[in-house]
Amino acid sequence: MKIKxxxxxxxxxDLDVFVQQAPQKGDTLRTVGGTxxxxxxxxxVMSSKETPDAPxxxxxxxxxxxxxxxxxxxxEVLxxxxxxESGLLDDDYENL
Incomplete structure (x- = not known):
């Protein structure tokens, strides 16, 4: 399905992309450019006119x-x- x-x-x-399932809040999508x-x-989107180009x-x-x-x-996780800047740990990461 097409989403904008x-x-x-x-x-x-704005960018139009195609996905397999309906998007949900919190999902992470990867665009063609790698971002x-x-x-x-x-x-x-609810429309009375269905056009193939409409998201x-x-x-x-x-x-x-x-x-x-x-x-x-x-x-990378470490x-x-x-x-x-991640704010996940203070300066104490010796136990990782």
Missing amino acids: LIDQAGKCE YACVTSASQ QWLVMVEYSDQKPVEEMTDQ NWFKNP
Whole structure:
């Protein structure tokens, strides 16, 4: 099904993509350019006129250049935890 991604921050242009299942809040989508988009909200489009080019969902997203945790290597996850900007741990990461 066709969905339209709308950048919540307004930094990127709207993008039409095809997905296998209906988008849900919290889903992470990977675009053709290799960037990741986190779904913040999704609304199904209802129309009396069905056209093949019309998207079936409007999806608000936040773009991220970071991989989803499921695709990170062990070292990438460790580096993410050590990063002070992540806010996951203070300065105490000796036990990792």
